[in-house]
Each structure stands twice: as C-alpha cells, then as structure tokens.
Amino acid sequence: MMEGHCTCGAVRYRMTERPLFTHACHCTWCQRETGTAFALNAMIETDRVQLLLGNVEEIDTPSASGRGQVIARCPACKVALWSHYAGAGRKLAFVRVGTLERPGDCPPDIHIFTSTKMPWVTLDGRVPVVPEYYRAKEMWPDWALARRAAVLAGG
Amino acid sequence: MEGHCTCGAVRFRLEREPMFTLACHCTWCQRETGAAFSLLTLIERSAITPLSGRVEEVTVPSPSGQGQVVRRCALCKVALWSRYGAAGPGMAFVRVGVLDRPGAFAPQVHCYTSTKQSWLVLDGSVPVEPEWIDDAKYWSADSLARQNRLQDLGAAG
Numbered sequence: 090m091m092e093g094h095c096t097c098g099a100v101r102y103r104m105t106e107r108p109l110f111t112h113a114c115h116c117t118w119c120q121r122e123t124g125t126a127f128a129l130n131a132m133i134e135t136d137r138v139q140l141l142l143g144n145v146e147e148i149d150t151p152s153a154s155g156r157g158q159v160i161a162r163c164p165a166c167k168v169a170l171w172s173h174y175a176g177a178g179r180k181l182a183f184v185r186v187g188t189l190e191r192p193g194d195c196p197p198d199i200h201i202f203t204s205t206k207m208p209w210v211t212l213d214g215r216v217p218v219v220p221e222y223y224r225a226k227e228m229w230p231d232w233a234l235a236r237r238a239a240v241l242a243g244g
Numbered sequence: 245m246e247g248h249c250t251c252g253a254v255r256f257r258l259e260r261e262p263m264f265t266l267a268c269h270c271t272w273c274q275r276e277t278g279a280a281f282s283l284l285t286l287i288e289r290s291a292i293t294p295l296s297g298r299v300e301e302v303t304v305p306s307p308s309g310q311g312q313v314v315r316r317c318a319l320c321k322v323a324l325w326s327r328y329g330a331a332g333p334g335m336a337f338v339r340v341g342v343l344d345r346p347g348a349f350a351p352q353v354h355c356y357t358s359t360k361q362s363w364l365v366l367d368g369s370v371p372v373e374p375e376w377i378d379d380a381k382y383w384s385a386d387s388l389a390r391q392n393r394l395q396d397l398g399a400a401g
Contacts, residue, residue, distance in 0.1 A: 096275055096304045113280075120346055121250055124323055124339025125283040126267075150250050150320050160321070166304045167314070167321045169278055185278025192274055196363040209350040211367040 092141070093189040095163035095170060101142035102170065104184065108133040109233040110225070111186065111195045115210070116202035118153040122160075122169070123185075126207045130172070130183040131195045134240045138171065138182050145170060180240045199228055246295070247343040249317035249324060254297030256324065258338070262287040263387035265340065265349045266377070269364075270356035272307050276314075276323070280361045283340040285349050288394060289327065292336055299324065306330075334394035353382050 094101040108131035119128035145161035152158040156175030161182075162168060171182040186195045200212055204220040212218050217228060225234060248255040262285040273282035298318040306312040310329025316322060325338040340349045354366055358374040366372055371382065379388065 120341035123277045124341040129279045187274035187278040211365045213365045
C-alpha cells in the first residue's frame with residue numbers, strides 16, 4: 090500500500106490498492122498547475138484513497154476541457170494531493186505522484202499531450218507517447234479496465 | 245515575459261531576464277509540484293511586477309530548515325513563486341510552468357538527482373548534480389553579480 094502526504098504533514102493518505110494507470114501529462118494546463126514541465130497523475134478509484142490524517146479542502150479550478158476540476162489540497166500548506174476531473178467525476182481520483190512517499194512506485198504508463206511538451210524534455214520511448222489524448226481501451230491493461238468499468242457502473 | 249495562475253485572477257510580469265533556471269529533483273520539490281521535479285527560474289523579487297489579482301503567502305517547511313514562503317493565487321491556490329530562507333528575501337524562485345512561454349526556460353542544471361525518478365531520462369545536454377549546486381560553477385558572471393547585489397541589500401536590512 091502506498092502512502093503519501095502534503096509538505097507540512099497535516100494531511101496523510103493511503104492508496105489501498107495499486108493505481109489503475111499513471112499519466113505524465115505535458116499539457117499547458119498541467120504545466121501551470123504544477124509549475125513544472127509535466128504533471129504526474131496516478132488514477133485510482135476515489136474510495137481507495139483513504140485519509141489517514143487531517144482533511145483536504147476542495148478548490149474548484151478551471152480545466153482544459155472547460156468543465157472544470159476539483160483539486161484536493163492541504164488546508165494548511167495548500168499543496169495539491171489529488172484531483173477529480175469532470176470526465177469520470179468523483180469516482181476517480183488523479184493522485185499527484187510526487188506526494189507519495191515512494192513516488193518511484195508509480196512511473197508513467199503513458200506520456201500525453203506531448204504536442205506541448207517542453208522541447209528539452211527527453212522521452213525514451215519505453216512507454217507510449219501521444220500528442221494529445223488516447224482511448225483507455227487501447228492502452229490500459231485488462232485488470233485496470235475492469236476496475237474502471239466497475240467503479241463507473243457503481244451508484 | 246508574463247505569467248498567470250490557473251483561474252487567471254493573478255497575473256504578473258518579469259521585467260528582465262532571470263538569473264538562472266534549474267530543475268530540482270529533491271523529494272521536497274517532487275511533493276510540492278506533485279510531479280517528478282520542480283522547474284524554477286530565479287529573479288529579483290523587485291523585478292516581478294504584479295498586474296492583477298490577490299496572492300496569499302503560505303509559509304511551509306523546507307529541507308534547509310529555514311523555510312519557504314510560497315506565493316499562491318488566493319482563489320485557485322496555484323503556486324506562482326517562492327522565496328527560500330536560505331537564498332534570502334530578495335530572490336524569487338518562479339515556477340516556470342506558470343509563465344506564458346515556459347518552453348523558453350530550459351534548465352541550466354539538474355540538481356538533487358540523487359533522488360531523481362529512475363524512469364526519467366536526462367540527455368546529458370546540461371550538467372547534473374547529485375545534491376545542491378555550487379553557484380560559482382554554473383552561474384554567469386553577470387548573474388553572480390546580481391545575486392551579490394541582492395545579498396548586499398539583504399545584509400543592509
């Protein structure tokens with residue numbers, strides 16, 4: 090099980106299962122939100138993200154789709170821990186990999202929106218690289234697709 | 245060069261070329277960005293002109309023990325720039341990703357690569373340091389002079 094926390098330590102959480110799929114997203118929105126070259130987001134069912142300490146504050150934030158996202162931040166240090174995007178809604182959480190205690194456990198499964206990748210960032214081709222978005226059915230392993238279908242079908 | 249937060253409330257402008265740009269792979273920067281490394285360009289605070297919006301300052305711990313003050317949009321909370329206790333109050337560490345043309349700021353060095361994500365490839369085109377960098381080794385003479393002036397101002401109170 091993977092645990093993570095914010096910078097000040099007021100919020101701690103645990104992923105109770107391995108995440109479904111991890112994106113390195115090079116879109117300009119992710120660059121702005123993270124302040125860096127790309128975001129690193131591990132997707133997981135929200136009910137498998139368990140708060141161990143503290144509570145998050147949810148900030149409604151615009152997103153590239155125009156439909157917005159909710160970013161869960163530590164109320165004290167404001168560091169972002171995960172997001173919910175309009176597409177899958179609150180059933181899926183996009184956990185910021187850098188907040189995990191062992192972020193190396195979640196390497197990217199794909200690089201997306203590389204049409205706006207910073208020119209100096211080198212990708213070695215070990216995982217798929219797509220200029221924009223992609224279809225999960227074509228990229229995700231069967232077990233992850235099954236879990237996603239189950240959570241999206243739930244109430 | 246201008247920059248802004250995600251909701252657009254806060255906009256600012258850099259009035260001159262920054263002194264230095266680095267990618268920091270320390271675990272603190274990974275946590276703060278939520279990503280694999282931070283990308284920071286260093287400029288005098290006095291060279292950042294606020295254009296709109298309200299920022300809030302959030303003081304957080306930092307690995308030096310001297311703390312960091314992060315300036316965030318008061319509405320969307322996205323981080324814009326920081327000052328670190330260890331670098332003095334006059335130096336701003338601007339998050340490159342919030343600038344309008346972030347691709348214009350490539351890192352001049354990668355630091356703290358002892359904790360770099362193992363999947364991440366660095367192509368060797370810029371120096372790589374396992375821990376912190378010796379500024380005198382990597383900064384231009386002009387940038388070192390600007391840094392010295394800031395430290396003199398800081399010492400003068």
